[in-house]
Ligand SMILES: Nc1ncnc2c1ncn2[C@@H]1O[C@H](COP(=O)(O)OP(=O)(O)OP(=O)(O)O)[C@@H](O)[C@H]1O
């Protein structure tokens with residue numbers, strides 16, 4: 001045996017150098033998009049109004065201001081209640097979608113997704129029409145008011161429902177039929193099967209859904225803004241501090257307070273999900289529900305009820321946007337869609353939104369997919385790839401409002417060479433891509449993991465540069481995932497309010513922000529109209545995607561056919 | 563005899579995965595034009611060794627020389643090899659012709675020349691008409707041939723095959739064995755194939771490298787491996803083998819259950835040592851035993867398993883019923899001698915067929 005065989009230091013090919021260069025570049029871009037703005041935010045919290053370092057003084061004053069501290073408690077309160085309501089509702093709905101025989105399943109599934117296409121403002125506005133001071137059903141509330149915690153919770157339930165349903169549908173859909181057969185054979189009662197097989201199987205999905213809903217509510221801004229009344233929450237506090245009082249340091253402190261629960265929820269979710277892997281085996285047999293009359297009727301009724309509620313809220317917003325003068329003149333009109341009357345930008349803000357969404361979709365998809373590929377296929381270089389992986393997961397834990405604030409501090413700093421981006425369309429695109437980076441990155445990574453890992457080895461043996469294989473083989477195979485990412489980015493860019501509300505300039509104002517402003521000025525109908533235009537646009541894009549997937553795409557991908 | 567040049571020289575190769583040693587100090591020579599099989603049980607490090615040779619997962623230490631050039635630290639793209647994986651790794655979105663021509667396009671050859679070469683390669687692997695099809699439209703065996711054609715397109719000096727046949731059904735596998743071997747012989751390309759199927763290794767290889775636990779147990783021609791296994795592991799892993807435990811009495815005598823057997827002289831072992839006396843079932847003799855034949859044992863047939871072409875008999879020594887030997891009996895023999903369960907007969911273990919392992 002040779003005593004000390006010298007360790008081999010593998011040499012690098014041109015591919016390796018290129019890939020590593022790419023990973024470093026990606027890490028740099030992510031650092032500018034995420035790391036440094038968050039760092040700037042963190043630093044800001046320790047400065048006074050003139051930029052002098054004052055240690056923890058801001059935090060001390062935050063926690064000793066009862067009104068501010070109360071907002072944190074309010075946020076927690078609202079988030080908890082919403083979670084307790086949404087998760088069981090979504091579980092039943094997902095259960096109906098996956099475990100019962102539902103007529104027109106696809107329709108129910110589609111309806112449950114509607115809120116995703118709307119800015120969070122929309123349910124707030126619809127509730128004002130229904131239960132506001134001049135609402136249809138105001139009488140139902142008696143002395144109560146929809147402005148405040150009740151309104152926020154109802155609107156949040158609407159807004160969070162699709163997110164929880166999506167997660168739980170996935171969790172319930174991946175059940176192993178063999179477990180149920182075994183339980184059947186052993187003669188377990190339905191009740192027992194539910195508590196010993198179904199619930200444990202969906203346990204991780206339930207935890208995940210709860211954490212996602214909790215975070216969404218904690219960090220959402222639009223709903224509390226529209227229908228919160230005097231009920232202050234963290235998100236509205238940040239807005240008031242920064243936009244109202246121009247107190248950036250205090251805004252940064254509230255932002256950090258807002259970041260804590262979101263980051264914590266994210267960490268818990270990561271830890272929990274890590275345990276899950278072993279549960280699913282490749283050999284699982286998918287469960288196909290068998291008809292059972294009583295159960296199916298019951299669940300169909302339930303789904304009808306939930307769908308009706310969702311459609312009522314959407315329908316109310318649409319109807320409200322078409323009405324001349326609520327509630328005195330209910331005749332229909334398109335006047336509210338003449339946005340120039342309500343906001344100096346008129347329809348321009350809508351086109352800004354479309355431009356921004358297209359930009360985010362194109363630039364974001366390119367960055368996310370190429371980035372995921374670089375990180376997945378680079379040989380060695382573990383530490384740097386770990387940094388990229390961390391940065392790619394970071395946005396999941398960072399509320400949009402917080403990221404937006406960080407952008408102000410980082411990009412608006414006079415000594416930043418990137419200062420020229422401030423108040424341009426570019427910064428809005430960059431911010432949106434950063435805000436939604438994690439999901440795109442995960443989608444791309446999953447798709448890349450599913451294709452044969454030896455493609456790169458084969459092309460290296462054939463002396464074909466790795467980027468050629470990326471262009472000719474990898475990217476075309478992943479086209480469905482690439483389109484998914486693009487659509488996801490487009491829809492979210494259309495509807496997002498929180499991260500961009502600090503970043504627009506007069507000529508780059510977005511539709512969702514304009515809706516907030518218009519609503520603030522008291523013209524609810526026009527704000528509703530703007531929301532409706534946004535819903536229609538993002539839903540139309542999604543529908544076009546589905547249709548293209550079905551017909552056009554099939555022709556493009558003959559090779560998938562056997 | 564012609565001077566044989568080593569095409570590939572592997573020296574003291576080790577590979578660690580964390581604290582786990584997947585390959586420990588492996589050395590190996592492969593002659594130009596040779597067909598070598600890495601054979602061994604699952605997890606013994608065959609793939610690891612192959613990937614180190616390709617540069618796909620570089621070794622922790624040790625050197626590899628290919629055609630005299632030290633390639634130890636070179637990335638795969640700077641080494642000279644073609645490779646076929648168990649999954650074939652065909653590009654699903656490219657036609658068969660584009661797959662085969664994938665490495666040619668990069669060499670700035672004229673379109674016509676590429677098309678001609680692709681047609682030639684497809685004809686060579688017996689798929690002259692498959693060019694415009696997509697991989698998903700081909701059977702597993704056909705995909706395998708396309709992968710082979712793609713790997714050979716750039717005329718590599720070394721062909722690496724990682725369990726290329728294991729995803730195929732038995733019949734196709736049998737046919738492809740011969741085709742690959744014939745193709746390799748015609749092209750004369752030095753080839754290394756990983757397999758855990760001993761039959762595949764025995765029929766295809768010029769030389770077999772038997773591996774176990776990240777180390778090489780034996781290197782030799784199929785005959786050598788089968789006839790003269792170097793270790794008990796090889797004896798057990800390749801073919802069937804009887805293991806009878808006994809004690810070495812003299813360099814050429816082993817006592818098993820009180821009976822002495824003659825065996826080839828053992829130099830390395832000391833008398834008194836516990837050993838295994840080994841013999842293959844087909845080497846057990848029954849017919850025409852000379853009266854004075856060595857290693858003669860009276861036995862009784864305890865079991866008789868029909869395996870198709872022959873029967874595998876379990877024979878118990880009449881003197882010591884806990885000593886059993888399996889032997890292969892042809893149908894003729896069974897008929898001629900009227901063998902059945904309970905039949906008593908004499909067998910002999912020819913000394914030149916007996917192997918001894920410590
Ligand atoms: N990336 C890795 N990390 C850790 N251990 C590994 C890794 N790759 C292989 N091993 C271990 O190294 C050993 C040898 O693996 P290798 O793939 O070479 O086996 P093999 O002989 O090809 O087996 P098989 O016939 O199953 O393909 C195995 O025990 C395996 O678990």
Ligand SMILES: [Mg+2]
Pocket residue numbers: 608609610756
């Ligand atoms: Mg292997």
